[in-house]
Amino acid sequence: MVKRIRRAAVLGSGVMGSGIAAHLANVGIPTLLLDIVPRELTKEEEAKGWTLEHKQVRNRLANQALERLLKQKPAPLMSKDNIALIETGNFEDDFHRLAEVDWIIEAVVEKLEVKKEVFARVDEVRTPGTIVSSNTSGISIAAMAEGRSDDFKKHFLGTHFFNPPRYLKLLEIIPTEHTDPDVVAYMKSFGEDVLGKGVVMAKDTPNFIANRIGTYGLLVTVREMMQGGYSVGEVDSVTGPLIGRPKSATFRTLDVVGLDTFVHVANNVYENVEGEEKEAFRVPEFMKTMLENGWLGSKSGQGFFVKQGKDILELNYVTMQYEPRKKLVTPAVEMAKQAKGAAAKLQTLVYADGDRAGTLLWNIIAPTLLYTARLVGEIADDIAAIDQAMKWGFGWEQGPFELWDAIGLEKSVRKMQSEGRDIPSWITDMLADGATSFYKTENGRLFYYAPGGYKTVEENEKVIHIRRLKEARGVIKKNAGASLIDLGDDVALLEFHSPNNAIGADIVQMINEALEEVNRNYKGLVIGNQGKNFCVGANLAMMLMEAQDENFFELELAVRQFQQALLKMKYNPKPVVVAPFAMTLGGGAEVSLAASRIQAAAETYIGLVEVGVGLIPGGGGNKELYIKRLNSLPRGVDVDYVKIAASVFETIAMAKVSTSAAEARELGFLNHRDGITMNGDHLLYEAKQAVLSMYEEGYRPPVRKKVPVAGESGYAAMLLGAQSMFHSGYISEHDLKIAKKLAYVLAGGKVPYGTEVDEQYLLDLEREAFLSLIGEPKTQARMQHMLVKGKPLRN
Numbered sequence: 001m002v003k004r005i006r007r008a009a010v011l012g013s014g015v016m017g018s019g020i021a022a023h024l025a026n027v028g029i030p031t032l033l034l035d036i037v038p039r040e041l042t043k044e045e046e047a048k049g050w051t052l053e054h055k056q057v058r059n060r061l062a063n064q065a066l067e068r069l070l071k072q073k074p075a076p077l078m079s080k081d082n083i084a085l086i087e088t089g090n091f092e093d094d095f096h097r098l099a100e101v102d103w104i105i106e107a108v109v110e111k112l113e114v115k116k117e118v119f120a121r122v123d124e125v126r127t128p129g130t131i132v133s134s135n136t137s138g139i140s141i142a143a144m145a146e147g148r149s150d151d152f153k154k155h156f157l158g159t160h161f162f163n164p165p166r167y168l169k170l171l172e173i174i175p176t177e178h179t180d181p182d183v184v185a186y187m188k189s190f191g192e193d194v195l196g197k198g199v200v201m202a203k204d205t206p207n208f209i210a211n212r213i214g215t216y217g218l219l220v221t222v223r224e225m226m227q228g229g230y231s232v233g234e235v236d237s238v239t240g241p242l243i244g245r246p247k248s249a250t251f252r253t254l255d256v257v258g259l260d261t262f263v264h265v266a267n268n269v270y271e272n273v274e275g276e277e278k279e280a281f282r283v284p285e286f287m288k289t290m291l292e293n294g295w296l297g298s299k300s301g302q303g304f305f306v307k308q309g310k311d312i313l314e315l316n317y318v319t320m321q322y323e324p325r326k327k328l329v330t331p332a333v334e335m336a337k338q339a340k341g342a343a344a345k346l347q348t349l350v351y352a353d354g355d356r357a358g359t360l361l362w363n364i365i366a367p368t369l370l371y372t373a374r375l376v377g378e379i380a381d382d383i384a385a386i387d388q389a390m391k392w393g394f395g396w397e398q399g400p401f402e403l404w405d406a407i408g409l410e411k412s413v414r415k416m417q418s419e420g421r422d423i424p425s426w427i428t429d430m431l432a433d434g435a436t437s438f439y440k441t442e443n444g445r446l447f448y449y450a451p452g453g454y455k456t457v458e459e460n461e462k463v464i465h466i467r468r469l470k471e472a473r474g475v476i477k478k479n480a481g482a483s484l485i486d487l488g489d490d491v492a493l494l495e496f497h498s499p500n501n502a503i504g505a506d507i508v509q510m511i512n513e514a515l516e517e518v519n520r521n522y523k524g525l526v527i528g529n530q531g532k533n534f535c536v537g538a539n540l541a542m543m544l545m546e547a548q549d550e551n552f553f554e555l556e557l558a559v560r561q562f563q564q565a566l567l568k569m570k571y572n573p574k575p576v577v578v579a580p581f582a583m584t585l586g587g588g589a590e591v592s593l594a595a596s597r598i599q600a601a602a603e604t605y606i607g608l609v610e611v612g613v614g615l616i617p618g619g620g621g622n623k624e625l626y627i628k629r630l631n632s633l634p635r636g637v638d639v640d641y642v643k644i645a646a647s648v649f650e651t652i653a654m655a656k657v658s659t660s661a662a663e664a665r666e667l668g669f670l671n672h673r674d675g676i677t678m679n680g681d682h683l684l685y686e687a688k689q690a691v692l693s694m695y696e697e698g699y700r701p702p703v704r705k706k707v708p709v710a711g712e713s714g715y716a717a718m719l720l721g722a723q724s725m726f727h728s729g730y731i732s733e734h735d736l737k738i739a740k741k742l743a744y745v746l747a748g749g750k751v752p753y754g755t756e757v758d759e760q761y762l763l764d765l766e767r768e769a770f771l772s773l774i775g776e777p778k779t780q781a782r783m784q785h786m787l788v789k790g791k792p793l794r795n
Contacts, residue, residue: 002186003129005194008103009034011091011118013065016135017107019165022069022076025085026166026602026662027194027678032097035061037090055093062088076166078602078660091121098125105159107135110264115144123152131183133159138207138268142176153178157187160208161197162393163257167603170393171197172208192460196602196678198392200385206272207265209379209386210393213400215266215281217368221250222284224363226317228356232304233314234328238357239364242333243349244342244397251304251314255297259290280371286317330357342397343406350407351415365403366416372400373424383438384448384457401438401448410436426451444472462682466495466530477513481506484514490523491688501531503587503619504539505558511565511591518574524691524699525572527591528579528684534604537586538562540613544783547774556771562587562619563763566594570624571701575694579687581680585609585657589669590617593624596694596701598674599687600661606669607657612792614734614779616742618770622652623762626746627707629668641754642717645710645746649718652746653739706756709748718743734778734795741769 009032010021017033024031037058041050050057066088069076077083089097098104104126108118115134122132128151134144141158148156158174171191175184184201191199202208207215225235232251240249248255254262263283270281290296290303295315297303304315306322313322332352336345350365352358372386380386387399398406410431413423430449438449439457446468447454469485476484481498494514496507511527518525528534546555569576569591578592581601589606592598600606608621616622626648633639650656651667658664661676670676675690677683710717722739725731731739744750745765748757773779778795785793 002131002180002182003102005029005102005131005190007031007101008105009098009101010105010107011035011122012107012109013062013088014107016161016163016165017105018065018069019076019163020105020107020135020161021065021086022082023161023165023195025082026078027196028085029194030085030087032087032089032094032101033062033065034089034091034094035065037092058090058093059088062090074164074167075659076164078166079662079666082662095121096125098122098130099127101130103131103133105133105135110136110139112139112143115139116146119144119148119152119156123148126152130155131187132156133187135159135161137211137265141174141204145176145178150178154180155183157184158202158204158208159187159191160202162210168393168395169196169198170210170389171195171199172202172210172389172393173199174202174204174208176204189460192679193462193682194678196680198388198681200380200389200392202385202389203379203381205379206269209389211265212269212375212379213368213372213386213390214394215262215269216371217364218250218254218262219266219280219283220367220371221364222287224360226284228360228363230328230356230360231314231323231326232317233325235360237327237329238333238349238361242336243346243361243365244403246395255303255305257297258299259287259296259303263287263291277371284317286320289320290315328357328360330355332358346403346407350412362415365407366412366419366421369400369404369412370416370421370423373427376424376426382448382450382455405437405439409438441468441471444468460682462679462685464684464688466493466684469493476517477510479506479510482510482514484510484517487526487684487688489688489692490521491691492518492522492525493684493688494525494527495529496527496535497529497531498539501529501533501535501588502537502539503535503562503591504542505561508558508562508565511569515568515572515574515576518576519572522574523695524575524577524596526577526579526684526687526691527595528581528687530684533583533588534580535585535588535591536583537588537609538619540783541787543774544780544787547780547783550775552771552775555774556767559618559767559770562590563767566590566620566624567759567763570594570596571704572596573701575691575699577687577690577694579677579683580604580606581683586617586621587619590619590621590624593621593628593669596699597690598670599683599690600664600670600674600676601680601683602661602676602678603680604661604664605657605659606661606664606667607655608652609655609657611653611735611738611742612655612782613786614738614776614782615773616738616745616766616769617652618766620763620766622648622742622745622766623707623759625651625668628671630707632668632671639708641708641710642714645714646718646721649721649739649743649746653722653742704759706758707748707762708754708756709746709751709762711747711749711751711753711755713753715743715747715750718747732794734776737776738773738779741773745769 007030008024010017011034013033013035021031021033038060045057145153145156157179160172162168162170188199191197236249236251240247266281266283294300295302306313312325314325316323332349332355336348339345339348349358350362383401387401390396390399435449440447446457448457473486483495485493487493575596577597577599578595579599580592581604584606589608608617610617629644658667664670677686726736782793
């Protein structure tokens with residue numbers, strides 16, 4: 001029986017160690033963060049009269065790491081309050097306390113001998129059964145465990161997090177031959193269910209899976225750039241989103257990672273492989289020169305790129321001088337941009353013979369695919385693990401084998417063979433057997449090719465794929481904006497799929513139809529999707545067009561219908577659980593606030609941001625956030641309605657957006673009944689479970705009650721703050737006009753303090769304010785600017 005992880009310790013408080021400790025705190029695990037004892041005092045410590053024996057000095061490295069966690073951007077902590085779960089200490093005074101924890105994670109310097117010394121000490125103090133792991137990015141796991149006790153070896157494995165641990169999904173688990181299979185299985189489920197990671201099982205080989213392939217791909221790109229005479233900027237312009245890779249593409253990624261880190265990882269493979277592969281991991285001379293110059297990237301202020309004033313310059317690797325950034329513009333690039341879908345874009349590019357971009361990309365992609373294919377069985381047991389590692393660790397939209405399917409396996413192999421490239425025998429055998437793709441889907445299940453035939457891709461039972469669900473079960477009803485799908489167990493799913501999941505008349509219509517269908521035939525409804533963002537608000541372009549054409553009757557009708565759909569949803573007899581994630585803005589936040597319950601992904605960025613385009617929320621968001629804050633107060637306490645209204649006013653007027661679901665709870669968008677899902681892949685499953693539990697508990701919709709408001713005194717208080725900001729020059733005259741409208745709505749109009757009003761009255765106030773603002777030329781200018789520039793206009 002594997003002991004459950006309730007407490008943890010991290011050894012080493014550097015970037016990775018402190019980041020792992022922060023993520024453990026994010027999931028509620030008390031963590032001890034230890035580092036070495038400093039041997040010298042700082043000037044500040046001397047000035048305070050401290051000695052080397054002072055506790056603050058002895059814990060300095062771990063304490064400084066904690067301070068960095070609170071300042072770092074993007075924030076490693078989902079809530080600053082989580083820092084209370086991290087306790088600091090040092091290797092001399094606190095090592096014995098490792099006996100108190102259930103998981104010990106080593107994140108010290110990447111030197112085998114140092115790690116072995118640490119583990120020898122750990123073995124002496126740990127409680128039998130305690131899991132011990134290394135966060136090494138490539139040192140042999142088995143070598144670290146040499147000489148340790150049998151119980152240590154049974155509970156020892158590699159757990160390689162990717163940086164930053166909060167945001168990068170991949171966790172590579174690397175067992176040794178001695179690791180207890182029950183420990184491996186427990187850590188896999190703990191990694192997925194508790195830490196929210198995408199877990200892949202890797203073999204104990206240099207750099208494991210993602211870094212091995214990612215480093216190879218980057219070095220192939222560098223060599224192809226040099227041989228083909230391309231510039232750094234040209235390469236980055238075609239190796240990013242155009243081919244399904246992150247915006248940081250190749251060299252911007254290296255600048256972010258740090259050239260020193262990259263070279264260390266490349267050298268790790270170089271020193272541990274032979275022959276042609278060894279040569280592939282040789283770092284080019286110009287990169288060694290950059291290293292000597294200290295041009296490491298973002299952390300040193302310059303690398304492959306440097307910012308001078310407003311301009312970003314690229315490094316000319318021949319002259320080692322910085323020059324204006326270039327882009328690769330070719331016929332194939334322009335055609336790919338017009339192509340629909342990832343497969344069509346890739347095929348347009350890689351088969352564009354004679355095109356500079358096409359040639360570059362083919363000569364990067366082909367060798368990377370072949371290298372990856374040769375490693376199947378060596379670095380991982382199957383192609384699915386490799387694909388998942390590259391998607392979760394490097395942000396690729398498609399893993400190598402998915403990408404190979406996208407460009408066409410047969411066609412690409414013919415081209416590779418015509419160029420004299422060596423094709424791994426298992427792929428030629430696969431094609432000879434009539435298998436022409438690495439993956440296939442049947443009855444909603446995904447299969448991958450393995451020698452001997454196709455095998456099911458094993459996934460956590462909590463993973464739901466909407467696309468596969470539709471293929472297996474079909475769609476109950478749909479229109480251009482949304483689809484209603486059977487989620488199983490008598491729960492339905494309403495999926496938004498308009499462009500950017502923006503709310504328009506089609507989605508409002510489907511909300512109404514979904515509620516009717518669910519009330520007839522289902523236990524409840526989940527509203528969720530698997531787009532890039534949950535919902536970025538209403539269809540701004542459509543609203544602007546109607547406003548400019550002065551079609552205020554149509555706008556009034558649209559806003560009224562949205563309000564009524566959400567009111568209907570709020571009081572629906574069957575439970576409705578909304579599952580927001582990523583950007584959940586404006587109308588997306590309003591849909592969430594109207595739900596029976598919210599089940600939010602941990603990475604949910606929710607906010608009522610309408611003031612950014614010169615408006616206030618119009619779908620009931622003001623009312624619902626106010627009510628949610630009122631309802632969060634304990635019963636029996638004296639309620640200050642002015643204080644509540646003012647806090648909601650501040651949240652909406654400042655367009656505050658949570659940086660996590662934990663922060664959304666602090667801002668009042670979530671309450672204690674709402675849930676948070678650490679693993680985004682489990683979000684729909686957990687939302688569905690919430691519906692089922694509410695149904696089984698005999699769900700009753702909330703009783704419609706009148707809402708007590710702050711009235712005239714609340715309006716005056718809110719207005720006072722806004723006018724003060726206006727007179728101080730912090731906000732414009734138009735900002736003040738918006739603030740007045742918002743204050744009037746939140747106060748409930750000019751009524752006495754504590755007056756109880758109907759929700760419909762508040763909705764009418766909100767709608768009138770929204771419509772009066774959308775008719776303003778300055779608001780329309782803000783909307784136009786947001787649509788064109790993607791950022792707010794201050795006018």
